[in-house]
Amino acid sequence: MKLGMLTACLPQLSLAEIAAWAGETGYEALEVAAWPDTGGRDFEAAHLPVAGFDSRAADETRALxxxxxxxxxxLAYYENNLHPDPARRAEIHAHLKQVIDAASALDVPFAGTFVGRDWTRPVADNLAEAEKVFPGLVEYAGERGVRLVIENCVMEGWHPDGYPGNLAYSPELWEWMFSLGLYLNWDPSHLTWIGIDPVTTVAPYADRIVHAQAxxxxxxxxxxxxxxxFGKAVRREDPWDTGWWRYRVPGRGQVDWNAVVDALYEHGFTGTLSVEHEDPVWSGTEEKVKTGLEIAHRTLRPLIVA
Known part of the structure; x- marks a missing residue:
């Protein structure tokens, strides 16, 4: 197991700057954010120019x-692959294919994304639609030696009423998406707030947990x-603010990291445990974000065999 970090929390820095800091801090791997360069939200960081990514760019990235x-x-591009707007959905799929191409050029085994949801339609309709959409994307990735990994984030902020906006949040849905050829980027935080004990989900799905987020x-x-x-209903100006829970860096919340890491080891996980920093306490400035990442490193590093 390696200890890594998702670069999306530092959108204002270049990949070279993040790599230098992460290496000095003791991280071993980067889950590289690869959204288009739109200057948008923090989790739309563009740290790898996947459009037109060529052999020279691949060599420079490897050397870095x-x-x-x-x-x-x-490579990380967590977007809504079932977006209700056909034009937007087509844009997302086109960029995801560029992410897959870049991963293949770099010999990176995984491209991370979401199943997503058309929030104007019921769950059953979405599942049927996904069964049409994903086989082609899985085939495209497989032909290039890449596997698509889905994070089990609820993405409640994508739904106008705060209901699940990413149909990959539960073991029931994992089993369905595995049948489509998808794998899991397993994150215990999302399971915790929806009432599922994350440790109990490792053993049954160990063969499909190929990447994990901390x-x-x-x-x-x-x-x-x-x-x-379901969270705030009357005054919910921020669609992501349920009012009763918040994300934290590892070691500052409810997740039992000793039990989590032990379960991953016990059931054969040999991938990367990648810190995803969305902690509001340690956000707002580059210095605070880096401090949060240092807290996460101090929490997790003693648990991972060198």
Whole structure:
């Protein structure tokens, strides 16, 4: 197992700057954010120019990683592959294919994304639509030696009522998506707030957990008694603010990282555990984000066999 980090939390830095810092800090791998360069939200960081990615760019990227003793564990483009707008969906699929091409050029085994959801239609319709959409994408990736990995994030902010916007949040849905040739980028934080014990999900799906993310989650005392499981309803200016929980860096929330890492080892996980920093306490400035990543490193590094 290697300890890595997702670069999306530092959108203002270049990949070279992140690689230098991550190597010095003791990280072993980068999950590289590969959104288009639109200057958008933090999780739309563009750290690899996958459009027109050629052999020269691949060689330069490999040399950069080698200088800092790092691997690239996966390329990250977490977008809605079932977007209700056909034009937007086509854009997403086109960019995902560019991400896959870049991963193949770099010999990176995984490209990360979401199943997503058309929030104007019921779940059953979405599952049927995904069964049409994903086989072609899985085939495209497979022909290039890349596997598509799906993060089990609920993406409640994508749905107008705060319901799941990514149909990959539960073991029931994992089994369905595995039948489409997809794999899992397993993140225990999302399981924690929807009432699933993350440790119990490792053994049954160990052969499909090929990459993992390390993000913690803090349940705010007493808040669920006011808002209920589905979160704020009357004054929810931020679609991502449920009011009763928040993401934290590993070691600052409810996740039992000793148990998580032990379960991954016990069931044969040999991939990268990649820190995904979305902690509001350690956000807002480059210095605070890096401090959060240092906290995560200090929490997880002693648990991972050198």
């Amino acid at each position: 990683m080698a200088r800092h003793g790092l691997d690239i564990s996966a 993000k913690d989650l803090q349940i705010l005392p007493g808040k669920a008694d006011r808002y209920g499981f």
